Amino acid sequence: MTPILGIWASQNYPRVTTSFESIATVSVGSGGAADITFSSIPGTYTHLQIRGIARSNESGNSADSLRMIFNSDTNANYSRHRLYGYDSVVYAGAGANTTYIQCLDYPYSGATANAFGAGIIDILDYANTNKYKTIRSLAGDEMNAAVSSALSFYSGSWRNTSAISTIKITTGSGSFAQYSHFALYGIKGA
Amino acid sequence: MTATYDCIATTTLSTTTSTVTFSSISSSFTDLLLVFSGTSTSSFTFLIARFNNDTGTNYSYTLLQGDGSSASSTRGSNTASPYVGLVNTGTGAVGVYKLQVMNYANTTTYKTLITNGGIASNRVQAGVMLWRSTAAINRIDLFPDGGDSFASGSTFSLYGIKAE
Numbered sequence: 172m173t174p175i176l177g178i179w180a181s182q183n184y185p186r187v188t189t190s191f192e193s194i195a196t197v198s199v200g201s202g203g204a205a206d207i208t209f210s211s212i213p214g215t216y217t218h219l220q221i222r223g224i225a226r227s228n229e230s231g232n233s234a235d236s237l238r239m240i241f242n243s244d245t246n247a248n249y250s251r252h253r254l255y256g257y258d259s260v261v262y263a264g265a266g267a268n269t270t271y272i273q274c275l276d277y278p279y280s281g282a283t284a285n286a287f288g289a290g291i292i293d294i295l296d297y298a299n300t301n302k303y304k305t306i307r308s309l310a311g312d313e314m315n316a317a318v319s320s321a322l323s324f325y326s327g328s329w330r331n332t333s334a335i336s337t338i339k340i341t342t343g344s345g346s347f348a349q350y351s352h353f354a355l356y357g358i359k360g361a
Numbered sequence: 362m363t364a365t366y367d368c369i370a371t372t373t374l375s376t377t378t379s380t381v382t383f384s385s386i387s388s389s390f391t392d393l394l395l396v397f398s399g400t401s402t403s404s405f406t407f408l409i410a411r412f413n414n415d416t417g418t419n420y421s422y423t424l425l426q427g428d429g430s431s432a433s434s435t436r437g438s439n440t441a442s443p444y445v446g447l448v449n450t451g452t453g454a455v456g457v458y459k460l461q462v463m464n465y466a467n468t469t470t471y472k473t474l475i476t477n478g479g480i481a482s483n484r485v486q487a488g489v490m491l492w493r494s495t496a497a498i499n500r501i502d503l504f505p506d507g508g509d510s511f512a513s514g515s516t517f518s519l520y521g522i523k524a525e
Contacts, residue, residue, distance in 0.1 A: 191366040193525040196391075222392055222522065224464050224473065256425030256434025286491055289463040289473040309477055311489025315421035316438040322423045322489045350469050354391060354524035356365065 190359045192216075199351040203228050207340040207347065209355045214298035214334050216357030221294070221338070223353035224287040225277040229345025232281035232318050234288070237342060238271035239327070241304065241335045245270055248330045255323035272327030274340070276312040280348065287351065288312035292325075298334040365525075369393075371518040377402050378511045380504040383519045388466035388497050390521030395460040395501060397478075399515025401448040405483070407506040408446035410460060410490065412472060412498045416441055424488035426479075443490045445476040448505045449483060450512070456480045465498040472498055 194216075197207050212219070225237060240249070247268040254263050255276075266273075277288035290310025296302055308325040329335075340353065367390070370383055386393070397408070411420070420443035424435045437444060446458040458478030465472060472492040479485035492498075501519070505511065 191522075193365045193523060196524040222461075222463065222524075224470065254425075254432075256423055258423070258436050259434050261425065261432040261434050283471075283491075283493075285469070285471045285495060286493070287464075287470050287473060289475055289489070291461060291475065309475055309487060311423060311473070311475055313421055313423055313473065313489040313491035315491055315493065320421070320423045320436065320489070320491075322425045322434070322487055324425075324487065350467070352464055352467075356522075356524075 192357045194355045194357050196354045199347045199349055201349050203349060204347040204351070207353045209338045210336070212336050212338065216298065217296065217360035218358040219294040219297050220356045220358060221292040221353055222356070223275060224289045225275060225351045226287045226348040227277055227279050227342045227345040228348050229279040229342065230281060231279045234276055234278045234282065234312050234319065234321065235343040236273035237275040237277055237340050239274045239338060239340050240271050241329050242333060242337050243339070244331065249327060251325065251327040253323055253325050255321050257321045258319055272306060272329065274306065274308045274325055274327065275310040276321050276323050277342065278312050278314055279345065282318050283314040286314055294335065300332050300334055302332060304329040304331065304335060365523050367521045369519045369521050373516045374511055374513050376513050380502050381511060381517050382500065382502050384500045386499045386501070387521070389523065390466065391464060391524040392522040393462040393465050394520040394522060396518045397458045397460070397503065398455060399448065400455055400512045401450050401505045401509045402512050403450060404507060404509050405447070405449040406509050407444040408448050408456065408458065409442045409504055409506055410445045410474065411502045412492050413496060413500050414502065415492070415494065419493045420490060422488055422490040424486060426484045426486040428484040442506060445474060445488055445490055446478055446486060447480055447483065449480050454480050454482050462498060468495050468497055470495060
């Protein structure tokens with residue numbers, strides 16, 4: 172049976188989904204950057220996802236975890252957990268009443284050249300004004316051979332029911348190196 | 362409107378296959394996501410990924426896993442066979458993994474892959490892999506270690522994620 176026009180249109184023409192949309196992108200230039208900030212985030216999505224790669228200008232061949240705060244809240248309203256494989260050892264860590272959430276592993280400037288930490292950070296129900304906010308992250312920095320490397324699961328909580336409109340990410344020390352790159356995406360519910 | 366999250370290619374194996382290859386990958390996206398669901402034909406072994414047909418010892422990885430009674434971390438350096446997951450035989454041992462290749466098309470940084478998944482009857486895993494090349498990735502090869510093959514019915518889907 173030949174479909175009627177409306178059904179024909181939906182069955183036979185490709186639809187472009189807008190459930191996963193790019194909101195903003197930050198690429199760090201030659202001068203480095205003290206922080207990565209996404210502001211004026213619309214409340215029209217259900218979840219947010221940040222996908223990024225990072226390296227620091229801090230000297231040495233060590234590594235650290237990026238720090239994230241919401242809506243410029245620098246008070247001790249956060250908590251966090253981390254499960255990570257560090258070389259051949261498994262570690263777990265936690266922090267309560269902290270001033271930031273940890274979210275992504277990154278190397279210092281003396282680590283393997285051209286290698287960046289990478290991660291995918293999910294911020295769930297970010298615009299819901301009835302809940303505290305929760306993040307989860309999967310991240311790693313693999314440096315090969317003599318330089319230590321880690322793969323990390325992070326979870327974090329911001330004890331505030333406000334919708335998130337600003338996200339600020341900073342290094343623990345130093346600044347973001349050139350070619351660090353962060354992209355913010357919005358995920359819509361049905 | 363341009364799709365931010367786009368399916369580039371997908372395949373379901375109709376026969377046993379030693380290597381699955383995605384080639385001529387467009388550089389127009391920011392990240393790639395390869396979703397694998399399948400089994401091997403003869404053994405419980407590691408899943409290996411390579412880029413741009415590079416068979417040199419230009420890879421390294423860190424793999425975190427839990428097998429139900431303990432957690433462990435494994436590291437490999439200067440290897441031609443970086444482990445990004447596991448495969449096993451049998452319909453009850455399907456491996457399911459998401460392999461995320463971050464900023465795959467830039468020509469200034471080494472390339473990092475983040476993987477997570479597992480086999481419900483064996484273990485859960487997450488890992489990070491580094492390919493020490495600044496070349497844009499235009500090919501991905503996925504294969505079981507030890508000369509094994511993927512079983513018929515295994516599925517592979519490649520997605521592109523584009524930042525504006």
